[in-house]
Amino acid sequence: MPEQQKSTSYTYTQQFSGVSFTQIAPSQKVYLFSSKSASGSASIKIAAAEVTAFREAFSGLLGVIEPGFGFRDTLNPANTFELNPNNTERAKEREGLHRHIKVHNKKKDNKVWLSLDPIVTLTDEGILFEVVDKRGLQLAAYMLKKSGYTGNVESGSGHIEAGLDLVQSLGSLSGRSDLEIFIGSDFDLDTETAQKYTVEHAENLDFIEKSFPVPRAWQRMSLQLQASSMLDATDFSMAPIDLYNIVRALHLKAGDKKMRILLVDQQQPRISIEPWDWSLVTTGEAFSGKTQQIELIEYAAISRFQNVTPFVSSISLRITGEAQPAFWTLKSEHFTLVLGMSNFRPTNWTKGLMLNKSLPRNAEAAQDLGSAVSIDDTNRTAVTHGIQNGAYSINVDGQSFARSFLGEADFASLVYRSGQERIAYELVDNNRVAVQSTVEPNGRRVLMTALPQKFVLKESKDKELKAEEVIALKIALQKQINDRPKRAYSKVTESQRNFQFSEPVFQPRLAILSNGATRLPECACTYYRKYGDKKTCAHVQALYIQYLHDVDRADEGSVELTSRMLVRLPSTAKESELVHAIRLQNKRVIEEWGSFFELNNQTCRRQVLAFNQISEARTCFFGRIADLEKEGFVNAG
Structure with missing residues (x-):
């Protein structure tokens, strides 16, 4: 290959x-x-x-x-x-x-x-003007x-x-x-x-x-970012004065910042900038939709348009997902201004694979849909493919216009970001990836170890167990509770080449945290030994792609690693919200509570409950969520 x-x-x-x-x-x-x-x-x-x-x-x-x-x-x-x-x-x-x-x-x-x-x-x-920055972000x-x-x-x-x-x-x-x-x-x-x-x-x-x-990487990333304007997204509106206050806060507070947006159904959106615990309740329309909390990574660019706010009548923000593209839209009677941001860096290959899942590419040529297209459900897929091939503009006010973005570029070669990504998808499509995973005691899901075998207490109805046999079974049960599961590595198998005696088998490794972030990629292949985690090899990427497919098909009753955030809004804008962050990590339930500021700085209160069985921890996890919802907390995801 x-x-x-x-x-x-x-x-x-x-x-x-x-x-x-x-x-x-x-x-x-x-x-x-x-x-x-x-x-x-x-x-x-x-x-x-x-x-x-x-x-x-x-x-x-x-x-x-x-x-x-x-x-x-x-x-x-x-x-x-x-x-x-x-x-x-x-x-x-x-x-x-x-x-x-x-x-x-x-x-x-x-x-x-x-x-x-x-x-x-x-x-x-x-007249439509379009630009993409040199980073493609x-x-x-x-x-x-x-x-x-x-x-x-x-x-x-x-x-x-x-x-x-x-x-x-x-x-x-x-x-x-x-x-x-x-x-x-x-x-x-x-x-x-x-x-x-x-x-x-x-x-x-x-x-x-x-x-x-x-660069080829820029071509693909810029096209994917443009096509992201066609994705289903969570959107909410705000008043121009809200954007002015946000930009002012960004200018006055230097250093690394995070913007968290709390969206509660039938409530005004609440925007927080960390780590200073600065919060703003927007004055636009109330949000309508699924309650959730979203974090924006790349948002400071909106300050370029701060001088436009006196001339606009409405401002909206469309977010396609956590660490996924977001689009600011500023509307006036005579113009519409759109600013799109990828919300993740090109080095974050896992988010790139997640975007691929939402926006799959193919080598087919774009259809001729006319010079101007009003976007609806009947032509959404065709317009998205046209944008990915540089034939149509981004979605502006529900319309897209025919034009040429990259001229005679080889769009068929832009289906994948790199050769390693292409190999990864081929391995998954050919069913050559076998994923084994479990949740370690430290709360990481490691895509290399097998799920722990269920412990069965073998008792005979016809025969009473002796005292020493009961003690031995209790010791075995306690050992299974405390010990790590037996290792059984994930496998990625490549096709056999002419000079090889058998099919090459690799055992890549990848750890996934409760918040979805990845850590510790590892593989024994030559490519990984040469480049390390600077250029992720195809085997680790194939492992993560297969994991994304398995997560979609997973039953909630088998979940072992997940987290929820429940929020109770304050009665006044000056007060901080009360947040309960609950995590299920194998046989543990970890609950932290306080304000967003306290959770971010690890100064919040914390409680850890340990159980003998995963099922018991799972019952406690979902039960605690139900109790908090009865107390007036809303589930922010």
């Missing part, structure tokens, strides 16, 4: 006739140069009252990709790839920067690449509705040139006069402006060419 997946590399190549810029005098204008391969054009005017809203929204959109406008060679820090705008010949300087990148990539193995330019989609419903979409402008729009799509010139000059726009926006490949400019921003008067320069390789 091959260790690597062969695929065709994708090179981002776009040609522009100028550098996008903003003009302040004699009138406010924004010129956005589209690529030579783009279609459509626009010449619109935004009323003075809406110019400030456009400035803040568009600046926030470009802020997502701004960190990727430059690159510094880590092997040679003196070799920088950053834009140093020249006041007289910015187009020529921009071409020199990208020519320098192409020369470097031909000579060096460490390939330089920058943020991809924004994609603009010109439609009858409005954040995206932003800005839909300027047709009610927010006047003018002519010719339908089409393509990339528009973006750089520090545009970002720095947008701040000069004001609401004192109307704003004209031009989108196209060529504009009628005066000689001085054309000489500065276009290639029209430059010698030996026909166009600005941006060309650099795009």
Whole structure:
């Protein structure tokens, strides 16, 4: 079985006739140069009252990709790839920067690449701008509705040139006069402006060419993040002032932070930022749905849009799951702004596999659903597949628009993140993974050991046991209670190759904590010995994939490792909530209670109950949950 997946590399190549810029005098204008391969054009005017809203929204959109406008060679820090705008010949300087990148990539193995330019989609419903950051962990979409402008729009799509010139000059726009926006490949400019921003008067320069390789991992992650906008999600709304207060708290409190969102049916959502025990009860609509608590890992990026809050009428947050993509949506009468975040790092391979389960990919080509699609249950699957293949935009206000995200990229090779992941899925599909698991005394479920055999007290009705036999049975029972179960390793079997005498059998190991986090991956294969846990081997991944399948089919009556959190909300916003965290760990029931702040800092009260049998611990666990619910606590998952 091959260790690597062969695929065709994708090179981002776009040609522009100028550098996008903003003009302040004699009138406010924004010129956005589209690529030579783009279609459509626009010449619109935004009323003075809406110019400030456009400035803040568009600046926030470009802020997502701004960190990727430059690159510094880590092997040679003196070799920088950053834009140093020249006041007289910015187009020529921009071409020199990208020519320098192409020369470097031909000579060096460490390939330089920058943020991809924004994609603009010109439609009858409005103008949509989309960007994805260089990490592939954040995206932003800005839909300027047709009610927010006047003018002519010719339908089409393509990339528009973006750089520090545009970002720095947008701040000069004001609401004192109307704003004209031009989108196209060529504009009628005066000689001085054309000489500065276009290639029209430059010698030996026909166009600005941006060309650099795009990593395959980024391609797949960015497409999965876009397609996540189609997943079923838990959503709730808040008032603009709530977002302002959240962003203000993030600015005032430095350091590592966690955002916990407590959603209780028919109650106002409660947002807490740890570790300072800062809480906010939102002032929007009451939440309707399943009571739960969700933690957001990557959320600070919403601060980029803090200046937009005065111009929006509603704000909503869609969360697809714990440590899964989340989408902030800011709506106004004339625009919709969406910020998507993956909510997990690329190194967290377990969350990546969980996202694969929600968004399976295949190598089939995307269907032609038209230029604009209103999303419903009949076409949701087809639109999701179209987004995964870069043919359609993300879900904005229940609509998706046709456009090309990565051009001629090899989408068939993006079914898996890596060759090891492909091998892992093939092992599971071919039934070559045998999972054995149990819950250790320390509360870890280890995917390598067998479930403990049930102890049966063999008594004969016809014969009374002697005293010494009863003592021996009691000793055996106590030994089974205290001792760890007998080891029986999980097995992953590969197909036999021509030079092998038998099928290779591996015994990978993986520990899973009560909160779902994984620890201690281990395998004896050559790949793991070489890379360790930096690049998880196919056998450990196959073990976890099979575990996810088994969990879906598991009976609640056989659960051995799980946790619940029950919360009683305070009567006033200034008081802290009372939280009971209950964990079932094999033959133990662990209960901790206090505020979220006390639980996070381990200053809460704690009680541990130990039982002789797992069934007894399970009965106590579910009984304690029922008792707390009778006392007014709500189950937050």
